[in-house]
Amino acid sequence: MHHSRIALLSLASIALLTACRPQNEGTSTDKVSSATVPGSGPAATPKSEGKTQYFPLQSYRVGPYAAGGTGFFGGFIDYMQLVNTRDSGVNGVKLTWSECETEYVVERGVECYERLKGGLDGAPAAAMNPLSVGIAYALIDRATTDKIPLITINHGRTDSTDGRVFPYIFPLVLNPYSEASAIVNYIGQREGGTDHLHGKKIVVLYHGSPYGKETIPIIDLLAKNLGFVATQIEVPHPGSEQQSQWLQIRQIKPDWVILRGWGIMNPVALKSAAKIGFPADHVIGNVWSNSEEDVTPAGAAGTGYVSVTTHPSGRDFDVIKDIEKFVVAPGKGNLQDPKRFGSVYYNLGVVNGILNVEAVRVAQRKYGKRPLTGEEVRWGFEHIDVDDARLKELGALGLMQPIKLSCTDHEGGGAVRFQQWDGKQWKVVSDWVRSDRALLRPIIEESSLKYAKEKGLTPRDCEAEARL
Amino acid sequence: MSTDVSAWSQSEDVKMTRKTALSIAATVLVAALALALPRLVTDYVLSAILVPFLALALAAIGQNLVTGYAGQLSVGSAAFMSVGAFAAYDLHLHVPSIPLLVSFAFGGFIAAVTGALFGLPSLRIRGFYLVASTLAAQFFIEWLFTKVGWFSGNSASGVIMAPPLVVAGLDFSSPGGHYWLSLLVVVPLAILGRNLVQGRVGRAWMAVRDMEIAAAIVGVPTRRAKLLAFAIGSFYCGVAGALWAFAYLGTVEPHGFDLDRSFQILFIAILGGLGSVVGPFLGAAFVVLFPIALDNVAGGALGSVVDPGLLENVEKIIFGSLVILFLVKQPAGLARLAAIAWTRLCRVALRE
Numbered sequence: 138m139h140h141s142r143i144a145l146l147s148l149a150s151i152a153l154l155t156a157c158r159p160q161n162e163g164t165s166t167d168k169v170s171s172a173t174v175p176g177s178g179p180a181a182t183p184k185s186e187g188k189t190q191y192f193p194l195q196s197y198r199v200g201p202y203a204a205g206g207t208g209f210f211g212g213f214i215d216y217m218q219l220v221n222t223r224d225s226g227v228n229g230v231k232l233t234w235s236e237c238e239t240e241y242v243v244e245r246g247v248e249c250y251e252r253l254k255g256g257l258d259g260a261p262a263a264a265m266n267p268l269s270v271g272i273a274y275a276l277i278d279r280a281t282t283d284k285i286p287l288i289t290i291n292h293g294r295t296d297s298t299d300g301r302v303f304p305y306i307f308p309l310v311l312n313p314y315s316e317a318s319a320i321v322n323y324i325g326q327r328e329g330g331t332d333h334l335h336g337k338k339i340v341v342l343y344h345g346s347p348y349g350k351e352t353i354p355i356i357d358l359l360a361k362n363l364g365f366v367a368t369q370i371e372v373p374h375p376g377s378e379q380q381s382q383w384l385q386i387r388q389i390k391p392d393w394v395i396l397r398g399w400g401i402m403n404p405v406a407l408k409s410a411a412k413i414g415f416p417a418d419h420v421i422g423n424v425w426s427n428s429e430e431d432v433t434p435a436g437a438a439g440t441g442y443v444s445v446t447t448h449p450s451g452r453d454f455d456v457i458k459d460i461e462k463f464v465v466a467p468g469k470g471n472l473q474d475p476k477r478f479g480s481v482y483y484n485l486g487v488v489n490g491i492l493n494v495e496a497v498r499v500a501q502r503k504y505g506k507r508p509l510t511g512e513e514v515r516w517g518f519e520h521i522d523v524d525d526a527r528l529k530e531l532g533a534l535g536l537m538q539p540i541k542l543s544c545t546d547h548e549g550g551g552a553v554r555f556q557q558w559d560g561k562q563w564k565v566v567s568d569w570v571r572s573d574r575a576l577l578r579p580i581i582e583e584s585s586l587k588y589a590k591e592k593g594l595t596p597r598d599c600e601a602e603a604r605l
Numbered sequence: 606m607s608t609d610v611s612a613w614s615q616s617e618d619v620k621m622t623r624k625t626a627l628s629i630a631a632t633v634l635v636a637a638l639a640l641a642l643p644r645l646v647t648d649y650v651l652s653a654i655l656v657p658f659l660a661l662a663l664a665a666i667g668q669n670l671v672t673g674y675a676g677q678l679s680v681g682s683a684a685f686m687s688v689g690a691f692a693a694y695d696l697h698l699h700v701p702s703i704p705l706l707v708s709f710a711f712g713g714f715i716a717a718v719t720g721a722l723f724g725l726p727s728l729r730i731r732g733f734y735l736v737a738s739t740l741a742a743q744f745f746i747e748w749l750f751t752k753v754g755w756f757s758g759n760s761a762s763g764v765i766m767a768p769p770l771v772v773a774g775l776d777f778s779s780p781g782g783h784y785w786l787s788l789l790v791v792v793p794l795a796i797l798g799r800n801l802v803q804g805r806v807g808r809a810w811m812a813v814r815d816m817e818i819a820a821a822i823v824g825v826p827t828r829r830a831k832l833l834a835f836a837i838g839s840f841y842c843g844v845a846g847a848l849w850a851f852a853y854l855g856t857v858e859p860h861g862f863d864l865d866r867s868f869q870i871l872f873i874a875i876l877g878g879l880g881s882v883v884g885p886f887l888g889a890a891f892v893v894l895f896p897i898a899l900d901n902v903a904g905g906a907l908g909s910v911v912d913p914g915l916l917e918n919v920e921k922i923i924f925g926s927l928v929i930l931f932l933v934k935q936p937a938g939l940a941r942l943a944a945i946a947w948t949r950l951c952r953v954a955l956r957e
Contacts, residue, residue, distance in 0.1 A: 152893045198914030200919075229664045238900070238917045243861055245658060247854060248897060253652035271861075275854045320945065347750065347858050371751070374860060475914065591766070 190508045191260035192234040193253030195267040200240040201375040202400040204430040211471040212486020220462045228506040246272030261515045262288030270348035285511035289488045299585035300547040310550040315572035317352040319553045335364035343397040345373040376402025383409040396422045405432035430482035432558045436555035440560040445553045452479035525583035544599035611647045652780035658785040658893045662850040665873040665885030667841025673879035675834030676814025681742035683866035689716040689843025690850035697768040713843040720839020750859035764858045767851040783852045833845040878938025887939035
């Protein structure tokens with residue numbers, strides 16, 4: 138009897154498998170959208186054979202982190218939409234994309250990656266942007282094997298900055314160590330110089346996830362170097378309950394609290410800070426605690442709160458104005474709530490779009506004006522050199538910092554500005570604050586070389602590659 | 606009179622033989638399909654659907670041994686999975702030359718010890734009280750792996766990476782390799798589990814489940830049976846955790862094995878059918894494959910018209926409704942449904 142049950146079970150599962158099989162052969166029943174035919178059904182998806190570049194989007198629009206997901210992917214999609222409508226694509230190569238919902242959950246992200254990596258209707262995948270450290274970690278091996286760049290803008294695994302060991306991983310603009318270092322430098326500035334940090338008490342309240350934990354060792358090192366006392370306290374995912382953590386903070390009586398939050402954890406932290414009477418302007422939020430969605434729910438408790446940003450919010454940039462004119466006004470905008478246009482997450486999505494598209498453009502210079510493989514786009518990323526002049530052309534002057542990537546440096550930026558919430562909007566309150574990249578580089582290399590040894594990898598010889 | 610009996614038994618014999626032949630044919634067919642699958646389906650199906658399906662089915666078998674056969678309610682399966690994954694990883698980290706399957710077995714063994722330890726309260730308490738104490742395992746183990754960096758090789762983010770997937774000199778790192786490796790681990794363990802529940806141990810478990818006092822009176826060593834159920838069930842979960850971490854994701858963090866995962870495994874066991882070794886496979890097929898299939902189909906039909914977030918929520922509603930419908934229509938689970946279907950099939954096939 139049991140034989141028979143096993144038989145039936147397998148038959149049933151195979152039936153289910155065949156049911157979902159056709160989707161994986163490029164007939165595309167994924168959530169397709171393409172700028173050329175906005176809002177149309179998949180039947181109207183343009184035949185893209187040979188003329189489009191595909192961006193697989195592992196997005197998340199439901200679950201506790203939906204605010205980040207919808208804003209970021211909204212900005213990203215709108216920018217690609219803009220490139221298609223205003224410029225007719227990148228040198229004539231149109232962009233196309235499709236979404237797969239991950240809910241910020243690792244195994245769903247892996248499933249989506251496998252589903253989308255093969256391209257769409259013959260359009261090759263340019264790069265992956267999962268916007269989740271957990272998913273990114275799970276994809277490091279896969280993306281490297283499949284030769285698809287894995288972009289983790291403003292987050293990711295810090296030692297992947299070393300492109301010699303991680304050829305396909307790009308923690309663009311700001312890796313977690315640079316971020317932590319810049320925040321400490323800023324606190325130093327506020328105290329009247331980093332030498333004044335000696336003996337100060339700093340609490341780091343971090344999200345209980347690989348993303349949150351990433352900076353523990355570097356904070357400890359900075360504390361040792363600069364002589365401040367660091368206490369790092371974890372808030373379990375999703376972070377809607379923080380009473381005991383703030384009780385502990387009240388006992389410690391720190392001078393500063395660094396908030397390394399994400400999603401719902403941020404407004405709850407601000408409210409809890411207010412409850413114990415901790416001043417909001419001594420809470421410094423990191424780059425994932427810096428959006429309108431993080432402070433608005435906290436109400437008055439958020440006023441005065443300071444956070445890092447790599448890109449100001451607002452609509453006063455040429456590229457954002459162009460998106461308004463070419464994409465949003467004709468009703469093709471991706472955001473459901475038009476008020477979020479120009480918000481922090483949205484603008485980060487736009488910055489991410491600019492860098493992804495720029496990589497394609499740079500790579501086209503070498504490989505020709507055609508859809509490129511992931512390997513070719515990787516070359517493009519490594520040769521991104523966006524200076525102020527180029528930023529002006531892109532309409533992003535003031536929106537992002539100049540950035541230059543290379544084979545050894547997959548980060549490129551490393552500077553942040555600080556902004557303060559005035560109750561209605563973010564006001565930039567500092568100039569660019571640099572991280573201590575010279576201090577960080579040896580630590581990053583030590584870690585990446587350790588990884589290479591564990592995995593049995595030989596680091597690339599960047600100089601030899603440059604000569605080719 | 607006597608001729609009647611012999612005639613009856615003769616025809617019954619023929620029927621049994623035919624039925625056995627039918628079973629064997631079906632088994633051969635399934636085995637052939639399992640072996641041919643890597644040629645039939647894409648890498649996506651292999652590495653993103655079949656591997657997690659096999660790993661979760663194995664974990665649900667473990668859950669089923671504890672809950673379905675021995676009748677002990679437990680919600681700590683994901684914790685035991687994480688013990689298996691981390692133990693296998695740590696063994697590999699400190700003894701790099703160890704064969705992969707040995708480290709999997711070691712992971713299972715440590716999980717078994719942990720399981721027996723957290724099964725101790727079952728000697729005194731039962732039902733919902735036992736649920737509460739296994740819940741403690743869930744929270745304690747997750748906390749332990751998060752808090753003590755040693756378990757994750759002191760990696761900054763608490764994420765552990767997979768050792769090279771090599772067994773006896775064969776490289777299993779391709780998508781097909783992941784599938785073969787999972788099959789290589791899951792099928793023998795499933796067969797072993799089936800034999801186990803049909804033997805003395807299984808009968809002791811079922812006796813404890815059906816009426817513990819009666820079992821004790823007729824001489825079943827109930828305490829031993831219960832602890833053994835926790836140990837063996839956790840062994841299965843531990844091996845499944847190692848598979849999940851290394852053959853599927855390639856990396857894992859403690860929070861990957863949170864309470865949600867424990868519930869997922871419990872639901873797989875319940876939906877598939879408690880007290881069945883085949884049930885977990887059916888349950889896992891439903892829980893793993895169905896949402897993905899639904900997402901593919903819905904995305905294709907409505908993806909560019911409807912907001913993706915809304916679509917995702919609708920899919921969740923459909924899945925939830927189906928779960929309720931299934932449990933109302935067939936509380937004994939998919940395994941019973943399949944058994945009924947099989948009986949009907951036999952009846953049709955054996956009709957003269």
